[in-house]
Amino acid sequence: MADLKLSETRDLTRIERIGAHSHIRGLGLDSALEPRAVSEGMVGQTSARKAAGIILQMIKEGRIAGRAVLIAGQPGTGKTAIAMGMAKSLGLETPFAMISASEIFSLEMSKTEALMQSFRKAIAVRIKEETEVIEGEVVEIQIDRPAVAGAALKTGKLTMKTTEMEGVYDLGAKMIESLGKEKVQSGDVIAIDKPSGKVTKLGRSFSRSRDYDAIGPQVRFVQCPGGELQKRKEIVHCVTLHEIDVINSRTQGFLALFTGDTGEIRAEVREQIDTKVAEWREEGKAEIVPGVLFIDEVHMLDIECFSFLNRALENEMAPILAVATNRGITTIRGTNYKSPHGIPIDLLDRLLIITTQPYTKDDIHKILDIRCQEEDVEIAEEAKALLTHIGVETSLRYAIHLITAAALACQKRKGKVVENEDITRVYNLFLDVKRSTQYLMEYQEQYMFSEASIGDGDEDGTSAKLP
């Protein structure tokens, strides 16, 4: 473990999803952390957004570890939306890991291992490295052909310049190959990492912009660099502890990050990594960036997981933990005890609680308006009012779901703008929870194993109570 393997895998952890929350671009707060009425896709829910903003500030300052927040509220009141808003407001360098509690119950690894991996996905390490680079515009590449083919290794010369100086470097076979692979030609601005010999093409020099007729649209023009050809540069890698764990724990290394097939990581590997990272911190080579771990539907965790969380929050490298639930007073999984939100009191006591409130008609109207824009659906004012009414009477989620369906109905009748008739059509095609329950009540004898009173054991919390 003398050298930990690191790699730039940032792209893997930040995949933007298009879906229920794609319209959320932040928390919609101003610089004084006051919520704007409608901003960054966020509507209403002002006190919860403001509270989330304060938490965000704590995270950005980066010195607080092991705090936890609970976002509690009725179904569809924007708990996940607020968490997404927090994620979007954090810079790219602060990790945000998001899981739904039920995801940790898998056959491949224990629940606590899955939780541990999620925790470590939410902690990043910024590692600073100084390296020598040669950076400049290529003036000429000259490759000496050996007299007899294959008789000797290729050699050559590379002439590079900055705005102030010019230098000639001898090329060995390896460098010739790297330059060839990158298709480097004179007029390109390149950087060569001296220790590894890695060649990076930065673009084409502006001075050559008129030389070529056949320059494709992808060509990036850059200025010829100034100053010395050879420079010391500070390079910052930002990786999560989980990525370091995976890369160091298996023979297939980082490929496991693509497949998600990471398996269990041995405790010794983690210990060694933690020791190494602590060493780097002492030497000033690395910094810890605690991020956010968001666990949605947290009531799905069981008592073992809750005690794990209690302990994990005490670690000095713990991220900020945000959890959300729509449950009231209910049984803690794995016990016969009831507790608020299905969370044990000792953990609950550590949480700062943010509550979300049901939406007003006006809020629902604005959210539906934003969703129509997001889904690129043109809708008549009257139809939007009808959809808002449906949202108030049923649920915001149901109304949001009807948007695309109504747009398809509109397309089918060759219309351009969604009208009342399209909304009515899809309203009759797709039932909401209330109507579906009514139907069940009417025809329950014809269903199998039907019992008149549905218990409180439903897992998504959306079922309406029967009379």
Ligand SMILES: Nc1ncnc2c1ncn2[C@@H]1O[C@H](COP(=O)(O)OP(=O)(O)OP(=O)(O)O)[C@@H](O)[C@H]1O
């Ligand atoms: N304040 C808001 N501004 C804009 N969109 C919102 C807002 N609140 C909720 N939404 C949108 O409404 C839908 C439902 O909200 P969300 O999924 O966040 O609810 P939830 O409280 O997490 O519900 P559940 O308890 O059922 O998980 C989502 O598409 C979400 O993006």
